[in-house]
Amino acid sequence: MPESPIDFHTNIEPRPYQTRIVGKTLDMFLGNYRNGAGEIEPAARSVMIESPTGSGKSCMGLLIAKALQLRTGAKVGWVAMRRNLLQQVQVENRRHGINVDLQTISMFEKDPPSDIDLLVIDEGHHDGAASMSHLHNVIQPKWSLALTATPFRTDSVKLCFDKIVKDAGIHSLIQDGYLSQFDHYTIPKWDVPLLADFYCAGPQRWGKSIFFFHTQDECRQLHRLLQNRGITSDIVTGSSDRETQLAAFRTDQLQVLINCMVLTEGFDDPSLQTVWIRPSAKGPTMQMAGRALRKFDGLPVKHIVQCQQTPHPFLKTATARQQYLWQCGEWRSLHVNPKLNLCNANVRRAIAQTEVELPKFLKRDEGRRRRRVVRF
Known part of the structure; x- marks a missing residue:
């Protein structure tokens, strides 16, 4: 069994897909990620995690931040567009016992801190906005981590990340x-x-x-x-x-x-x-x-x-x-009536069990076809 990337105490037990995403993202940042050919790829400076609403993206972001902080001493900044998002992540950080030492930063901050190593962008599809360009230019973090359920924009601005990590989709998480x-x-x-x-x-x-x-x-x-x-x-x-x-x-x-x-x-x-x-x-x-x-x-x-x-x-x-x-x-x-399904199944079963006697003229034709078969 591979070693869990979450080797520190928290109040939660991460779901299997969360553990996989956290481990893969850490490997990408630290230069330990192996591709399909088994080759170690260069360390990534920016990673986007694509995961559905309700899958625990904030929790995964906090776990990644905590792991990097413990292993490298990274200073963490958490960016969001709205004040309530910044409040929510602080609540989750304490409630889950992850306890990342982090600074919350408004996406519209004109004078952000410049000593950030890991910049986490909540609702990461906003990373293409002009306000985010300003933050990146001032902070110049060693690593950028974006969290989003929808990794695309409706305007012409493209999102640019070294790696994109996705694991479970909406359908599989429902199932x-x-x-x-x-x-x-x-x-x-x-x-x-x-x-x-x-x-x-x-x-x-x-x-x-x-x-x-x-x-x-x-x-x-x-x-x-x-x-x-x-x-x-x-x-x-x-x-x-x-x-x-x-x-x-x-x-x-x-x-x-x-x-x-x-x-x-x-x-x-x-x-x-x-x-x-x-x-x-x-x-x-x-x-x-x-x-x-x-x-x-x-x-x-x-x-x-x-x-x-x-x-x-x-x-x-x-x-x-x-x-x-x-x-x-x-x-x-729009679903088929289950009684109709049962009726259809009974009819198919009855047909399959019915013995059918071929008419005599068909038997004669069948016999002629068999005699015409040439064997090599």
């Missing part, structure tokens, strides 16, 4: 029980009044929900419609009191949160039951859907709702437990 199962619902179109009708027709079905829209006008429209029907909701924006809003949502004072894209990063509430995903490309869709895939004891199955016109149905990424399509005023399952 292995690390992420929640989900049911997928397809509605006819992404229309605000229609969405309000769907939610209000069955708030018990959908439970605590997040809606994603393209514009603030759409957010305000849904907020008004839900409030008029007695549904408690709030709009989360870049300038709203997000901490108070999220606290109200977590304590069930709010049934619904409405936003454009603010809640695609740094939002972690396992009790969320349903995410309503606006029509979007692959990257944003994965970010939005990932909000609902964290496991929660009281919710064995989560819900993902999209419309027929979406460019990227989440079913291309992971398999749903059940698929539902709204047709003729009701939800219709």
